[in-house]
């Protein structure tokens with residue numbers, strides 16, 4: 001079956017309105033394209049939750065700093081279209097930047113709580129851009145549910161918080177991280193890795209697994225984090241952060257007295273990788 005590719009907002013709205021008039025539930029899977037199995041797992045879960053699934057593909061300029069990879073971010077809508085064939089998708093929504101951010105666009109969303117720290121340390125612009133585009137996508141598509149990957153755990157928590165705080169009528173669903181056989185989290189940016197860097201990349205996940213085990217035993221968190229940072233540096237990573245946080249609020253913690261998440265970001269050469277896992281219950 002051919003998947004409709006929608007670029008115009010009025011077409012998206014009329015398509016969604018027709019489904020809704022038919023009593024069908026709608027799921028939205030926001031992406032920046034360069035689709036991989038992690039995205040397809042979100043689409044599969046979306047198909048279990050709603051009769052209609054919209055996948056948006058939009059490389060959102062407002063979440064990139066001028067120094068980041070907006071220009072070279074992989075873009076191939078034909079390949080994305082082919083990747084979606086045979087999945088639960090009902091429409092591919094691919095707006096232009098001019099349509100999303102028209103002339104004189106001047107609205108910003110200010111975030112605190114789970115948006116503080118972690119990714120915001122090196123990407124202070126990032127969550128404001130994500131929040132803006134996600135809110136606009138929700139308003140445009142009016143989904144019943146929207147799905148986000150745990151790979152971007154802080155993003156998932158920021159969007160969940162914002163959705164609650166602003167009474168957005170959407171249920172947010174987090175989907176577990178899809179990994180390569182060696183543990184590396186699938187990510188569109190993995191294509192930037194050289195062969196040598198790709199061989200080292202799974203060490204990020206290994207360091208988080210070790211850290212989570214040590215924390216789960218009840219060892220002091222600060223020492224365990226320092227050890228993980230050292231292991232990553234020794235493997236050739238330039239570490240942005242390694243942290244242990246409250247799994248729900250992402251607040252800093254000092255002891256394993258509630259559900260925790262370990263999160264890290266580190267560069268291999270020019271490629272920035274992120275990952276996170278739950279700390280097993282003691």
Ligand SMILES: Nc1ncnc2c1ncn2[C@@H]1O[C@H](COP(=O)(O)OP(=O)(O)OP(=O)(O)O)[C@@H](O)[C@H]1O
Pocket residue numbers: 030031032033038039041042147148149150151152175176177178179185186187188189190
């Ligand atoms: N390995 C994965 N497992 C589960 N969800 C994922 C995975 N990779 C990406 N996602 C989710 O897919 C959605 C779209 O992400 P995006 O298009 O930025 O892909 P990405 O692989 O995360 O790209 P990037 O390398 O730019 O971070 C997000 O909700 C993201 O968390």
Ligand SMILES: CC(C)(CO)[C@@H](O)C(=O)[O-]
Pocket residue numbers: 030031032058060063130133134152155
């Ligand atoms: C949620 C998102 C599609 C917003 O641009 C992006 O941050 C992503 O792909 O994770």
Ligand code: BAL
Pocket residue numbers: 063152155
């Ligand atoms: N995967 C989240 C989007 C970003 O890192 O730019």
